[in-house]
Amino acid sequence: MSQTTENAEGVLLPSNLHLNETLRLDGDAVDKLAELGSRATGVEILKIDDLPASLRSIGLMSFPLALVHGENPKLQSLKSFAEEWRDTPEFRRGQAKALTLDSFIALVNRHKVPDTSVVFADSNWKAPSLTAVIDYHQTENAADTDAPGWGKHRVHYPFPLSEEWKRWIKDDGQPMEQAEFAAMIEDRMTELAAPDDGLRIMVERDFQTTVATPSQLITLSRGLQINVESKVKDMRTLQSGASQVVFEETHTGADGQPLAVPGVFVIRVSPFFMGDPILIPVRLRYRVRSGKIMWFYQIYRPDASITEAVRAAMQDVAAKTELQVFEGTPEMRSDGAIVSGVGGA
CATH class of the missing domain: 3.30.720 (Signal recognition particle alu RNA binding heterodimer, srp9/1)
Incomplete structure (x- = not known):
């Protein structure tokens, strides 16, 4: 029968066990229990750095993960938590x-x-x-x-x-009565231009007509205003490719004089706001209906200009x-x- 001794707290201990050994054993047990408890419910930070070459080649060298212990252990990314504490963005976006x-x-x-x-x-x-x-x-x-x-x-x-370009595009191909067309030319007088030699040669070759100067267009505009209520008496195409329109004499001073109608004129506008202006050919067309003319224009290849x-x-x-x-x-x-x-x- 083993002998026992009573310590200061009244606990019976084996007579051959010293007090400091008892405390050491109790401490080890506590540490192990604490470790087991931590592993059962805590979070462990893992560093994944043994990555295959295919991942390292695209810039992924290593990354941390959280191992959550418990009844349903799982791996969880730490990236979203780290992003909350950033002072600067990860990259520019x-x-x-x-x-x-x-x-x-x-x-x-x-x-x-x-x-x-x-x-x-x-x-x-x-x-x-x-x-x-x-x-x-x-x-x-x-x-x-x-x-x-x-x-x-x-x-x-x-x-x-630009607003000028949008206005020309908006009215492109739209029929206008004589007074409306004449006013349009007057309003956009500053956007009319004389063609350079290269453009004139191209237009005369492709359209088989002469190109109007700004002054010729203005003369046409004012002649149309004089004959605003006149009926067309005669129309003919000249050898140059331009047309002539003869109105019946209904206005004092008009005298039924023929008006030269060019086949093409040129505008000088910038397609873009604050951009450089360019020269763009525009075809001038008309149709006669019940003795009156409906005018319209067609911008030559607006897509090519842009x-x-x-x-x-x-x-x-x-x-x-x-x-x-x-x-x-x-x-x-x-x-x-x-x-x-x-x-x-």
């Missing part, structure tokens, strides 16, 4: 909108990354635009040619159409930013989603 071409170029130069940033041009003549993708994929000149870009940091410039202006801007951007400029759209949207087929900014 969003799309700035420039209101002028010069501002677009300045913004691109401010943010561009050599061998990574590119510019895309949409030459759709009804809604042309330029979009710079700052964080695009790296080129063959970069140190890491396999590194893809997010495509989320952009500068966008939707070419703002496309030419966009491509001129593309050259300007390429020269001033030293970036590649592509006619098209990026394969991802500004939110990072992949675009199938024809994409958009």
Whole structure:
């Protein structure tokens, strides 16, 4: 029968067990129990760093995970928790909108990354635009040619159409009565232009007619105003390709004199707000109905005029930013989603 001894607290202990050994055993037990409890209900932070080469090659070297213990253990990402405490964004994202071409170029130069940033041009003549993708994929000149870009940091410039151009496009092909057409020519007198030699040769070759000067159009406009209520007496096409309209004499001073009607005239307008003006040929047409004339005009290839202006801007951007400029759209949207087929900014 083993002998016991009573300690100061009245607990019976084996006579051969010292007090300090009892305390050490009790402490070990407590630590082990605490560890077991922590593992049963706590959270353990794991660092995943033994990644395959395929992941390391795309910039993913290591990442932390939380191992949540309990009845239903699970792995949980820590990224959302870490994002709450950021002082700066993880990377640049969003799309700035420039209101002028010069501002677009300045913004691109401010943010561009050599061998990574590119510019895309949409030459759709009804809604042309330029979009710079700052964080695009790296080129063959970069140190890491396999590194893809997010495509989320952009500068966008939707070419703002000028009011003059929108007004010409709005009335393109629309029939007008004689007084209305005459007033239109008077109102837009400052937008009429004389063609240069190259344009005149092209028009005379393609349309087989002469090109009117601004003064000839103004003379036509005033003659139409005089004969505003007159009926057409005679019409003939001249050898030059222009037409003559003879009105019945109904107004004092009109004398039924024939009016020369040119087949083509030229306007000088900027398709874009604060852009450079260009020369655009316009066909002048008319139809006779019940002795009266309905006038209308047709802008020659408005799509070609816009496309030419966009491509001129593309050259300007390429020269001033030293970036590649592509006619098209990026394969991802500004939110990072992949675009199938024809994409958009």
